[in-house]
Amino acid sequence: MQLAPELGIPEVKPAIESIRGAWFQKVSPRTRHSLLQGRMFLALATCLGERGFVGPEWRFYFAPSDERPSSLVPDVAFVSKERLPDPGDARERPLLAPDIAVEVLSPGDRVNVLETKIELYLTHGAVLVIVVDPDKKTVRFRERDRDASFARGERACGTAFPELAIDVTELFAGLD
Numbered sequence: 001m002q003l004a005p006e007l008g009i010p011e012v013k014p015a016i017e018s019i020r021g022a023w024f025q026k027v028s029p030r031t032r033h034s035l036l037q038g039r040m041f042l043a044l045a046t047c048l049g050e051r052g053f054v055g056p057e058w059r060f061y062f063a064p065s066d067e068r069p070s071s072l073v074p075d076v077a078f079v080s081k082e083r084l085p086d087p088g089d090a091r092e093r094p095l096l097a098p099d100i101a102v103e104v105l106s107p108g109d110r111v112n113v114l115e116t117k118i119e120l121y122l123t124h125g126a127v128l129v130i131v132v133d134p135d136k137k138t139v140r141f142r143e144r145d146r147d148a149s150f151a152r153g154e155r156a157c158g159t160a161f162p163e164l165a166i167d168v169t170e171l172f173a174g175l176d
């Protein structure tokens with residue numbers, strides 16, 4: 001079993017995340033979660049793949065000097081080529097938040113933990129956090145100065161990446 005560098009987090013499946021030193025194991029994804037994760041990966045790769053890297057279950061590390069370290073594993077992440085370090089350990093274990101982090105909610109996810117994760121992403125470099133809620137069939141775009149939710153019949157979009165627009169009806173199609 002490998003440990004996340006300097007945090008002592010076991011690298012297991014499903015992943016364990018660290019939020020300011022407290023550990024939280026991610027829920028093992030079920031079918032609907034997995035399909036939504038795949039659809040979000042495809043949406044980001046299609047719109048932004050030329051500008052950077054898109055990956056599922058990619059671990060990111062935050063080690064601020066004024067608080068305990070954190071390590072999050074978004075369901076899908078996008079990092080621009082400009083922000084991702086050159087090949088090597090720094091690329092494999094990035095000490096930054098992705099430009100875009102996607103979190104697909106799972107049963108049992110706690111609102112306070114989700115909001116703390118969003119804060120960590122935005123504080124450490126993310127410009128957009130997308131929260132997909134399979135139960136409510138909504139998509140939330142959280143940017144530093146904007147928080148908007150979109151439902152079926154709407155296109156989820158933000159200001160940071162105007163080329164990224166998600167048809168909420170299509171995202172949830174066939175998942176009822």
